[in-house]
Amino acid sequence: MSELTFEQMLDESFKTIRNGEVVDGTVIDVKPDEIILNIGYKADGIIMRSEYTNDSSADLTTMVSVGDPLTVKVLKVNDGEGQVLLTYKRLVAEKGNERLKEAYENHEVLRAPVAQILGGGLSVVIDEARVFIPASLVSDSYEKDLSKYQDQEIEFVISEFNPRRNRIIGDRRQILVADRAKKQKELFEKLQVGDSIEGIIKNVTDFGAFVDLGGVDGLLHISEMSWGRVENPKKVFKVGESLKVLIKDINDTKVALSLKFPETNPWANAGEDYAVGTVVEGKVARMTDFGAFVELAPGVDALLHVSQISKAHVDKPSDVLSVGQVITAKVVDLNEADRKISLSMKVLETVSEPAETESVEDVETAEE
Numbered sequence: 229m230s231e232l233t234f235e236q237m238l239d240e241s242f243k244t245i246r247n248g249e250v251v252d253g254t255v256i257d258v259k260p261d262e263i264i265l266n267i268g269y270k271a272d273g274i275i276m277r278s279e280y281t282n283d284s285s286a287d288l289t290t291m292v293s294v295g296d297p298l299t300v301k302v303l304k305v306n307d308g309e310g311q312v313l314l315t316y317k318r319l320v321a322e323k324g325n326e327r328l329k330e331a332y333e334n335h336e337v338l339r340a341p342v343a344q345i346l347g348g349g350l351s352v353v354i355d356e357a358r359v360f361i362p363a364s365l366v367s368d369s370y371e372k373d374l375s376k377y378q379d380q381e382i383e384f385v386i387s388e389f390n391p392r393r394n395r396i397i398g399d400r401r402q403i404l405v406a407d408r409a410k411k412q413k414e415l416f417e418k419l420q421v422g423d424s425i426e427g428i429i430k431n432v433t434d435f436g437a438f439v440d441l442g443g444v445d446g447l448l449h450i451s452e453m454s455w456g457r458v459e460n461p462k463k464v465f466k467v468g469e470s471l472k473v474l475i476k477d478i479n480d481t482k483v484a485l486s487l488k489f490p491e492t493n494p495w496a497n498a499g500e501d502y503a504v505g506t507v508v509e510g511k512v513a514r515m516t517d518f519g520a521f522v523e524l525a526p527g528v529d530a531l532l533h534v535s536q537i538s539k540a541h542v543d544k545p546s547d548v549l550s551v552g553q554v555i556t557a558k559v560v561d562l563n564e565a566d567r568k569i570s571l572s573m574k575v576l577e578t579v580s581e582p583a584e585t586e587s588v589e590d591v592e593t594a595e596e
Contacts, residue, residue: 255296260287271312279315324357325391332386342377361398368404411443423475437465446483455494455527494527502559512553520545530569539574
């Protein structure tokens with residue numbers, strides 16, 4: 229039997245390792261960009277910064293200390309210089325993938341901060357395993373700008389799990405949809421026509437505004453925005469504004485809203501405010517060939533017929549009046565049931581005394 233050399237005996241005193249093997253080690257030195265480990269092998273192991281963390285600017289001396297135990301994975305037994313290349317990040321990621329696989333199979337809701345905003349969605353990290361959430365699955369409505377999600381902690385589920393193809397897809401949308409459906413059900417159970425409720429304006433269009441009532445969207449039509457007229461809703465309401473609204477109608481999942489509260493109805497005291505014989509002021513709102521419509525208050529219009537504008541003959545209202553002009557008139561007719569008021573300016577005109585004329589006799593006397 230041949231005797232073993234000292235080097236051979238020394239080699240046999242160390243354990244053997246293979247690429248891909250998981251080993252335990254102890255930190256014996258730390259530099260800003262690498263960690264040196266004693267792994268019980270004839271050569272020490274090295275973990276480069278890129279194999280420890282995804283943070284390319286991280287200082288490893290602030291993350292680990294000499295004497296810390298670490299479980300790592302062997303990337304290459306000999307890097308050509310007699311060193312063993314190790315990875316900590318990939319091993320953690322593998323464990324993270326196992327965690328994600330379990331969550332995928334159990335439909336578990338996960339929570340993590342957004343690590344990166346990508347062109348087509350968000351990237352989150354669970355135990356060093358990356359999950360991609362496409363823009364279409366970030367919200368239950370279209371999101372043009374995803375930057376607001378940076379570093380924000382969000383909830384999601386794993387909708388697709390295929391680590392071999394590096395395809396692990398998260399879905400936040402289905403959580404929001406399910407949560408919204410739950411809130412809708414709870415809200416519809418207690419909503420009643422005639423209720424007043426606080427909401428947040430979600431969108432404003434030319435025909436109205438959509439108001440979020442807390443899981444249910446209601447439509448505030450332009451005709452219900454005021455007792456008076458609203459020409460352009462976008463000039464009156466802003467997205468995000470809080471608004472107290474009246475539930476006007478509920479049809480299945482559609483909710484019609486109104487700002488015409490009964491207590492603010494301008495016709496409620498019309499019998500007193502616009503009794504026949506009352507002199508009122510109003511603003512000319514619009515004109516036709518047969519007369520002018522005068523706004524006495526928001527929601528209360530009265531007709532000033534062309535024949536009631538003046539004792540003098542008037543062909544068209546626009547010949548003597550203009551839109552926006554404030555006029556004074558007397559109420560000559562009131563029909564509360566049909567909400568009709570008739571005005572007259574003519575009856576307020578004072579009768580001017582006819583000018584005194586000289587008699588023929590006076591003229592003749594003067595001529596003499």
